[in-house]
Amino acid sequence: MSPGARTLYDKIWEAHLVEIRGDGTSLLYIDRHLVHEVTSPQAFEGLRLAGRPLRRPKAILSVADHNVPTRKREAGIADATSRLQVEALEANVQAFAVPYVPLLDDRQGIVHVIGPEQGFTLPGATVVCGDSHTSTHGAFGALAFGIGTSEVEHVLATQTLPQRHSRNMRVHFEGSLPDGLGAKDLALYLIGRIGTAGGTGHVMEFAGRAVRALSMEGRMTLCNMSIEAGARSGLVAPDDTTFAYMKGRPMAPAGPLWEQALANWRNLPTDEGATFDRELRLEVGDLAPQLTWGTSPESVVAITGQVPDPGTAPSAAEREGILRALEYMGLQPGTLMEDVPIQVVFIGSCTNGRIEDLRAAARVALGRKVATGVRALVVPGSGLVKRQAEVEGLDRIFLEAGFEWRQPGCSMCLAMNDDRLEPGERCASTSNRNFEGRQGRGGRTHLVSPEMAAAAAVMGHFTDVRRLLEAR
Amino acid sequence: MIPFTTLTGIAAPMLRANIDTDLIIPKLFLKTLVRTGLGRHLFAELRYDNEGHEAPNFVLNQAPYRQATILLAGPNFGCGSSREHAPWALLDFGIRCVIASSFADIFYNNCFANGILPIALPIAAIEDLAAASGPLTVDLQAQTVAVAGRLHPFDIDPARKASLIEGLDQIGRSLANLPAIEAFEARRSRETPWL
Numbered sequence: 201m202s203p204g205a206r207t208l209y210d211k212i213w214e215a216h217l218v219e220i221r222g223d224g225t226s227l228l229y230i231d232r233h234l235v236h237e238v239t240s241p242q243a244f245e246g247l248r249l250a251g252r253p254l255r256r257p258k259a260i261l262s263v264a265d266h267n268v269p270t271r272k273r274e275a276g277i278a279d280a281t282s283r284l285q286v287e288a289l290e291a292n293v294q295a296f297a298v299p300y301v302p303l304l305d306d307r308q309g310i311v312h313v314i315g316p317e318q319g320f321t322l323p324g325a326t327v328v329c330g331d332s333h334t335s336t337h338g339a340f341g342a343l344a345f346g347i348g349t350s351e352v353e354h355v356l357a358t359q360t361l362p363q364r365h366s367r368n369m370r371v372h373f374e375g376s377l378p379d380g381l382g383a384k385d386l387a388l389y390l391i392g393r394i395g396t397a398g399g400t401g402h403v404m405e406f407a408g409r410a411v412r413a414l415s416m417e418g419r420m421t422l423c424n425m426s427i428e429a430g431a432r433s434g435l436v437a438p439d440d441t442t443f444a445y446m447k448g449r450p451m452a453p454a455g456p457l458w459e460q461a462l463a464n465w466r467n468l469p470t471d472e473g474a475t476f477d478r479e480l481r482l483e484v485g486d487l488a489p490q491l492t493w494g495t496s497p498e499s500v501v502a503i504t505g506q507v508p509d510p511g512t513a514p515s516a517a518e519r520e521g522i523l524r525a526l527e528y529m530g531l532q533p534g535t536l537m538e539d540v541p542i543q544v545v546f547i548g549s550c551t552n553g554r555i556e557d558l559r560a561a562a563r564v565a566l567g568r569k570v571a572t573g574v575r576a577l578v579v580p581g582s583g584l585v586k587r588q589a590e591v592e593g594l595d596r597i598f599l600e601a602g603f604e605w606r607q608p609g610c611s612m613c614l615a616m617n618d619d620r621l622e623p624g625e626r627c628a629s630t631s632n633r634n635f636e637g638r639q640g641r642g643g644r645t646h647l648v649s650p651e652m653a654a655a656a657a658v659m660g661h662f663t664d665v666r667r668l669l670e671a672r
Numbered sequence: 673m674i675p676f677t678t679l680t681g682i683a684a685p686m687l688r689a690n691i692d693t694d695l696i697i698p699k700l701f702l703k704t705l706v707r708t709g710l711g712r713h714l715f716a717e718l719r720y721d722n723e724g725h726e727a728p729n730f731v732l733n734q735a736p737y738r739q740a741t742i743l744l745a746g747p748n749f750g751c752g753s754s755r756e757h758a759p760w761a762l763l764d765f766g767i768r769c770v771i772a773s774s775f776a777d778i779f780y781n782n783c784f785a786n787g788i789l790p791i792a793l794p795i796a797a798i799e800d801l802a803a804a805s806g807p808l809t810v811d812l813q814a815q816t817v818a819v820a821g822r823l824h825p826f827d828i829d830p831a832r833k834a835s836l837i838e839g840l841d842q843i844g845r846s847l848a849n850l851p852a853i854e855a856f857e858a859r860r861s862r863e864t865p866w867l
Contacts (some may be wrong), residue, residue, distance in 0.1 A: 215864075218856045223831035229845060229856050231867050239755065241705040252843070281703040288705050325867060332754040332778060346778055348756035349707075350785035350842075358846040359851055364829070396690055397748040397774060432777055453866035461866040496690050497726065519745070521689055556783055578829065614753075616699045623722070634695045634751060637717045 202473030207368045208437055209403040211468055212343040216326050218360055228363045230355050231325040232342075235262035235298065237289040238616070239330030243353035244292040254296045255359045257494065261320045261451075262293050263301040265310045266616045270579050270606035273303065282617065283307040284303065296356075309582020312336040312550035316349055316420065317584055319449025323465040328355055333550045333632065335427045339419035340446070341438035341468050343403070346427065353612045366432045369400055370470075372408035375485030380666040382560060383418035384412065384552060384630070384649035387425035388490035390482065392500025399431030402478065403465055406436050410484050416445040417556035417655070424551045427547035428497040437469035480606040491537060492634045492647040499634070503538055503664045509533040527569040528636055529644050537662050540646075544578035544627040545657040546639070547603075549613035549649055552630035553581025555588050555663065557650040561630075562594040564654035564668055571660030572601035575605045577619065579611040614642045628656035674787040675839035679768050680809040681741030682740065684731050685802035691745055691825060692752035693779060697761040710757055711764030732765075740812065744802050745772035746795065750779025759786045769810050773798060784832050787839065791817065797824045 219227040230309075240262075247254060252576035267282035277283035286303065293299065301307050305641060312333050315321045321337045321550040327344035328334060330352040337344035347361070353363055373386055379613040391398070404426050406419075414422065420438045424435025436442075443462060453461045488502040501508070510533060513519035526533065531540070547553075547561050558580065570576045574622045578598050586608055589595055593607045612619040613631035621627055621643025630653050634645040648656065701713040719730050721775070726733045732740065739822045749772035750758060759782045764771070767789055773795040789812060795803075795819075801808060804819040811817075812833060817824045835842065846853075860867060 204800055219852050221831070223834075225831050226850070227849065229853070229860070238702050242707050245705070250843070252847075285703050307758055320834075322867065324864075330754060330756075346754040348754055348759075348778060348782035348785060350756060352783065352844065354843050357843050359857075360846055362842060362846065390753075396751055397776070398775065400777060430776060432675065457866045461864075464856065464864060517687075517689065524688070528695070537845070614694075614699050616702065633694065635692045635752060638694050641698070641717055641722070659778065 202314050203475040204472065205471035206470055207470045207474045208341060208405055208435055208475065209343065209366070210254055211370055212324055212326065213365060215324065217579045221362070221538055221585055225362045225364055226610040227360045228326060229251055229360055230323070230328050231259065232327040233260045233355050234315050234334065236266060236311045236328035236329070236331065237261055237264045238266045239286045240292065240352055241285065241288045242335070242349050242425055243330070244296065244655055245355055246353040250333050254356050257297045258299065259359060260298045261301070261315060261318065262289065262298050263291055263308055264303055266302060266610045266614065269611040269617055270609050270611050270619055273607050279618070306583040306587060309585065310553060313581035313585065316340065316416070317449070317582055319446055319452030322452070323442060324468050328361065331438070332427045333424050335431065335434045335554055336424040336550055338419050338426065338434040339416060339436050339466070340424040340442055341434055341435060342535045343435070347434045364578040366403045368405070369399060369402035369431070369478040370388070370405045370480070372479070372481045372538065372648055373410035374408045374481060374483050374655055375405065375410060376413065377410050377484055377487065378666070380651055380669045381487055382649050382651065383414055383421035385490045386484060386567060386614055387422050388492065388500045388647060389484065389487060391425065391429045391497050392490065393482065394429055394480070395498045396428060396496055397430040399426060400430040402431050403433045403542060404429065406434060411436060412439070415556055416441060417554040419552065421551055438465050450561060451533060488653050489649065491652060491662060493537065494522070494528065495528055496525070496633060497632070497647060499525060503537050503662060505537055507531045507533055507537070538664065539644045539661060541661045542628045542656050543574060543627045544621060544625050545574060545653050546579070546612040546627055546629040546631060547577065547653050548579030548611055549631040550581065550610070551632045552650050553579060553585065555585050557630065558585065558589045558594050558622065561650040561654040562597045564651050564665060565601040565603065565658060566597050568601055568658040570657050574657055574660055576602065576657040577612060579606045579610045582608050601658065613640050614638060628653045628662065673839045673841070676787055676789050676812055676836040677767065678809065678811045679741060680807050681799060682736050682739050683742035683744050683808045684742045686731055686735040687744065687746045687802060689746040690751055692750045693714035693750055693755050694752055695756040695757040696750070697755065702755060708761045708764060710761035711766070714761040714765045723765065739766070741766050742769045742808055743767050743823060744772060744798050745770060747773045751776035754778045755857050756776070756782045756785070759783050759788050763788060764827055771798060771801065785842070787836065789836060791826045793817070793824055793826055800824070
């Protein structure tokens with residue numbers, strides 16, 4: 201331990217203290233606020249009822265993403281309640297002069313995809329959103345966390361939030377990931393190891409060779425899933441990969457301000473000798489592709505593995521939990537994961553809806569066909585991701601293979617729009633939650649990487665994608 | 673916000689682990705523009721069958737738990753989505769207190785914003801509460817849960833305790849310190865002008 205050495209989290213925390221209240225809470229300044237249609241209407245209404253002004257409209261970026269249709273959007277939103285919610289957002293952002301990306305704008309997309317894409321997310325900033333996957337933005341070395349609607353209202357009114365300091369945790373991913381594996385495999389492996397409450401009360405910094413080697417898209421996937429490990433936030437220290445991604449983005453600083461910001465950002469990484477409350481080292485050089493079998497993101501196995509046997513559970517409560525999950529998922533203990541057939545494939549979401557994710561899936565899909573009886577959706581995370589993919593010809597690869605090529609939005613990750621599973625349907629999904637009913641009542645979700653989703657689509661069952669890649 | 677002092681009521685046991693906010697209030701009901709009226713949709717996918725009829729085996733469809741004001745749960749209650757619709761639905765149903773062996777962060781925070789008291793107790797204590805037949809009494813000031821003459825003490829952060837007992841307006845409290853916020857913003861504009 202070195203005196204004065206601080207973690208990345210502590211540096212951001214200390215730079216945003218407005219007031220230390222002496223009761224264990226501190227008032228933290230919020231730099232960036234992302235707003236979407238589902239968790240904001242009651243917050244705007246609260247401001248109105250209290251007669252409070254919105255403190256800093258320019259600190260906000262708003263967009264509709266959860267409810268939006270992913271096809272024939274130009275014709276409007278058919279579902280009346282979805283339409284009302286999007287219209288309410290449009291009325292609120294107009295009334296309070298909040299920057300808004302319209303539904304038919306090319307920049308529209310999932311809030312956690314467009315924030316980084318526009319350069320709205322910055323290293324060293326505090327970023328909040330009424331959405332648990334706000335942790336995504338931690339990939340830039342921003343302190344980013346999801347909040348409830350009352351807290352959304354609090355930020356709209358004060359640009360601050362009362363917060364308690366979390367504990368510092370660091371996870372080192374050592375080694376180099378094998379070909380065909382990516383950040384999603386790291387995230388699932390970690391959650392499988394520590395559980396969905398494994399990070400509760402902690403801000404989780406990701407470090408190690410495998411993390412440094414990740415692109416910004418990969419780092420976003422990893423930080424995105426930190427909430428599924430229960431963490432308050434995920435963090436990756438900003439480096440040249442971060443700065444190269446950000447430079448020239450529309451809302452990122454430019455010219456002399458860029459140089460000034462860069463000098464500041466280079467001081468953000470955790471100091472040598474800083475102490476963490478908890479450290480974990482995971483060797484990932486020999487990792488096999490990871491996927492979930494059950495109804496919690498911690499129900500993780502390798503593709504080379506099998507559906508677990510409740511008989512081996514360490515306690516009665518856990519045995520009961522496995523039995524319930526097996527029943528819901530319609531699986532038998534001991535079944536090889538590669539023998540599990542799927543009917544639906546979903547590639548998209550704030551976890552895996554970025555250009556690199558689509559490239560990774562297209563690499564597997566190229567020249568192959570979606571298996572008979574499988575419905576496979578590709579939903580780009582934003583209009584700009586969609587456009588870039590089309591420039592690269594990825595849409596052609598997907599369409600020729602038999603995938604559907606959709607318009608951007610949250611889509612089947614949470615099925616608030618028309619994209620959902622029917623009862624009993626089994627889905628290989630690149631999203632973040634395999635909870636009961638998450639993708640549609642009675643739907644069965646298996647979380648996978650984009651590569652593994654594409655492999656499942658063309659084979660009709662889960663498949664070790666490494667074999668398909670070797671066959672090239 | 674309604675202050676919370678003491679509560680005596682029926683406690684419904686749902687002792688499974690990892691009850692997520694999708695389960696507490698499914699996405700269909702997030703399309704609302706208001707905070708109220710979600711009680712009838714609480715745990716909708718467990719509570720009703722595909723035709724919308726009550727599932728007789730579900731605890732909140734059974735007497736006396738239809739009148740429950742307290743929920744008993746296992747570890748990691750409220751994990752997943754940040755939706756405040758989860759505490760809104762609990763509150764609208766009549767639940768003012770959730771006793772679980774642990775909670776997910778965001779849900780835990782959202783409870784306090786809505787006058788719901790989340791209490792973390794060891795699983796053995798929760799099993800004891802679930803086994804009791806009569807009502808429980810929760811005393812926030814004394815930090816105890818009482819059943820059939822037995823007392824289970826619980827821990828709670830003093831600031832959170834005070835805000836529940838007083839039913840404080842958190843936004844008003846922060847705004848009372850507007851000069852500190854303005855001073856912070858002025859310094860921030862000088863030191864980190866790109867923000």
